[in-house]
Amino acid sequence: MTKSIEAMWKEGFVNEAKLTAPEINDLYNRESENMVDKLLKMFDLNIKAIIWGCVIMLVMMSLIGAPFLGLYICCLISPLIIISKKELKKTVNLSKGQSSYDYLVSFNNWLQSSIDTYSGYYKIFYPLFFLGMAVQAIVSKAGGKVIALLVEKIPTDIILFGLPYYLIVTIAIATLLFARYAEAIYHWDLNIIYGRQFKKLDELIADMEELRK
């Protein structure tokens, strides 16, 4: 080999115009399917994580002497598992035979409707979850000591269910706040887990919409 690499390069491309560019085809189709598949896998994994989380929670709560709270949380979470499975089943109706734009839009519509369904669930879950934790705290030994100390510091004659009224009022307000902001908490949580993927989905749909103009 005596030729310089510069000469090899120059002579190698005798006719640059002959370099055949691959056709731009099917790119969006593949990107759409990949993205939807990835998100569906993540959702599926999420359901499995919730089921395992439920079991672990039950065991851990039993170990720390709060089996009823563990059971209560499991009961609260079980509708979520049923809802998630039902929602995932609906994706079967999304036909890959449509155009990639239609496919992505129908997936996005399904996603938005699922998010609405979950939001409804979380409006009940978060306040009840908080209430369960609060009740467990009250009936626990440590909780009893704290309440006794509280009554000593802020004495009151108004006692409801054996508790000072202001404690009940505080718990009630906190529960209402959880109900009020449940949707926001859920969206925040959703954004942490799926934010990047959702952004990509929006960008892809926006790209495709621009193309269709």
Place this chain on the structure above:
Amino acid sequence: MGSDFYQLYILPYAGIIIKICRAYTNSQEDFEDYYQEVCLQVWRSKDNFNQESEWSTWIYRISLNVCLTYLKRRKSGDKEIVSDTLPEEAIDDSKAFASDEINELYNAIKHLSETDRAIILLYLEEKTYEEIAEIIGSNTNNIGVRIKRIKDRLNKIIKRED
């Protein structure tokens, strides 16, 4: 991607994209994926082109960025092991090349690190040291020394494989 945009702003520069993507891929499928991704990125980032440099320089920069990002992503995902030898399903664009020498050169280039590949490709495309430094985001002073070293290594690889 608008067909007009592709015809006017990408197709005339397809040679640049092909030459670069070829240096970073080992199969026809990967080559097409990289090529399409570069085209898509060129289209997406068209509004960021500030006309301070030439459009071809912009294409070089995006092509290299896409190839390096893709390679990094694939390596971290273990989807592809970048090997030094071409697999059976090698890129068949021989009709555009005058001889096997260019294939030999490409094989040698694939033995280099990702950044060295970028530098030598730009050098072979007769970009100035300043342009190379600008595209890869390096210091102009280092470029000359680095090119000399890369060329020596390439010559050694080619001789060894002869």
